[in-house]
Amino acid sequence: MPLYYICGMDIQQLYTGCLSEAAYLIASDGEAAVIDPLRDVDTYVQMAKEKNVQIKYIFETHFHADFVSGHIDLAQKTGAPIIYGPDTNAGFKVHVAKDGEEFMVGKLKIKAIHTPGHTLESTCYLLHDESGAPHCIFTGDTLFVGDVGRPDLFSGNLSKEELAGMMYETLNNKIKPLNDNIIVYPAHGPGSACGKSLGPETHSTIGAQKATNYALKDMDKETFIKTVTTGLSTPPAYFPINARINKEGYTSLDEVYEKGLRALSIAEFKNEVAEGALILDTRASTVFTNGFVPDSISIGLDGRFAEWAGILLPFDTPILLVTEAGSEKESVTRLARVGIDNVHGYLKGGYEAWQDAGEQIDMIIDIEADEFAMDLPHDPMIEVIDVRKPGEFETAHVRGARSLPLSDLTDPLNIAVIEDDRNLYVHCAGGYRSVIAASLLKRQGLHNLRNILGGFGEIKNQKKIPVVYAGKTV
Numbered sequence: 001m002p003l004y005y006i007c008g009m010d011i012q013q014l015y016t017g018c019l020s021e022a023a024y025l026i027a028s029d030g031e032a033a034v035i036d037p038l039r040d041v042d043t044y045v046q047m048a049k050e051k052n053v054q055i056k057y058i059f060e061t062h063f064h065a066d067f068v069s070g071h072i073d074l075a076q077k078t079g080a081p082i083i084y085g086p087d088t089n090a091g092f093k094v095h096v097a098k099d100g101e102e103f104m105v106g107k108l109k110i111k112a113i114h115t116p117g118h119t120l121e122s123t124c125y126l127l128h129d130e131s132g133a134p135h136c137i138f139t140g141d142t143l144f145v146g147d148v149g150r151p152d153l154f155s156g157n158l159s160k161e162e163l164a165g166m167m168y169e170t171l172n173n174k175i176k177p178l179n180d181n182i183i184v185y186p187a188h189g190p191g192s193a194c195g196k197s198l199g200p201e202t203h204s205t206i207g208a209q210k211a212t213n214y215a216l217k218d219m220d221k222e223t224f225i226k227t228v229t230t231g232l233s234t235p236p237a238y239f240p241i242n243a244r245i246n247k248e249g250y251t252s253l254d255e256v257y258e259k260g261l262r263a264l265s266i267a268e269f270k271n272e273v274a275e276g277a278l279i280l281d282t283r284a285s286t287v288f289t290n291g292f293v294p295d296s297i298s299i300g301l302d303g304r305f306a307e308w309a310g311i312l313l314p315f316d317t318p319i320l321l322v323t324e325a326g327s328e329k330e331s332v333t334r335l336a337r338v339g340i341d342n343v344h345g346y347l348k349g350g351y352e353a354w355q356d357a358g359e360q361i362d363m364i365i366d367i368e369a370d371e372f373a374m375d376l377p378h379d380p381m382i383e384v385i386d387v388r389k390p391g392e393f394e395t396a397h398v399r400g401a402r403s404l405p406l407s408d409l410t411d412p413l414n415i416a417v418i419e420d421d422r423n424l425y426v427h428c429a430g431g432y433r434s435v436i437a438a439s440l441l442k443r444q445g446l447h448n449l450r451n452i453l454g455g456f457g458e459i460k461n462q463k464k465i466p467v468v469y470a471g472k473t474v
Helices: 042-051 071-078 160-175 206-212 221-229 239-248 253-260 266-274 305-312 328-336 350-356 369-375 390-395 432-443 455-459
Strands: 004-006 009-016 021-028 031-035 054-059 082-084 102-105 108-114 123-128 134-140 183-186 278-281 319-322 343-347 365-367 382-386 396-398 423-427 449-452 467-469
Touching: 009 042, 021 042, 021 102, 021 108, 021 183, 031 042, 031 102, 042 054, 042 071, 054 071, 054 102, 071 082, 160 221, 183 206, 253 328, 253 343, 266 319, 266 343, 305 328, 305 432, 319 328, 319 350, 328 343, 343 350, 365 369, 369 449, 369 455, 382 396, 390 396, 396 455, 423 432, 423 455, 432 449, 449 455
Parallel strands: 031 054, 054 082, 134 183, 278 319, 319 343, 365 449, 382 423, 423 449
Antiparallel strands: 004 009, 009 021, 021 031, 102 108, 108 123, 123 134, 396 467
């Protein structure tokens, strides 16, 4: 459904939860523009067809680091030019807009406003309605609800402090002077690693952000730089890879589908594994633990799939899929959204075919939190592995637990600290990440483990389990 439709102006936000990403389609009087499209661009082509509009422009707010944009494929399918802001250097044909340059989409005017800070080329797009009044602004990663884009991602030779200084000038000279009633449509919502602490909404207004966003409070430049550069977590390792892909170009998604959507027999599947291919199981985590192809990595489509795939999977190793029937294309698509294009096919018939053929299988033991509570006092060989983020662990954790964040488990040296004779009880916050972690631990030869269902959310409700809150055991 459109977020806004009046007087022939149609603005639709297309939000993808597992990436916390918002793309936009704007339509007016037979013409349309797309802002920050995802890689699977057929959605926008079909939407334009249904609205009986022609896609005239593809606007990019910056070179995204957290996903591969669909700008190139969409341009090839529609003939629309790709628009970036000033200071853009790309490996493909683009129109580099001047600061203040205007574009007409039907009866609407879109004005490019250069807003460096998150990246050098970052640009917002201010949309004016049919009367010429400014109505909304598409802020990319410059301004979020409750936050601003972090200045330490894809910035060339500039330091985060230098970019933060640019962000200060951008916010004070170009964002804060805008009318309070202008709607803010950012590129990301809650959960995105492109900011420190995004709010729960996916749109707001300039006035609301002036009142509530810490980065828009009155402060001097030095204080601002310190504020926005303090407390930044380490960005996911795939961010610079995606930023480079977006800047230099990529393989057509149609070619990725052609290679990745091959149904492999068990014999073909095993041959690919023997040659070094990695097995990725995209079934739900609750299904995976009941049985899977040995050495599989579990990253279920039911969670933040693309993000964890980008963090944990190699970009230069062939990947084979085990999926639920009918989820093959979705799995390939969501991997491609973060630039993982090297899928070589999927197991025909899925896990069931593997099991029915009498092939070797593996399992992960699930236990409830109350069973963990009963085991903990009586088994001196238990080691609790907490795979949540460091900040989550510091807030509260099981007394004596070892903190091993999921993002660190691809390094065998981090796993080597675990003694292989221990009884491992693995948990996260709710159960999704702990299954991924358990699959990684099994690949490293640690099989004496249990996955705690419901994670820390259930553990903290068990009175018999000692939990440390801010240094104090409860």
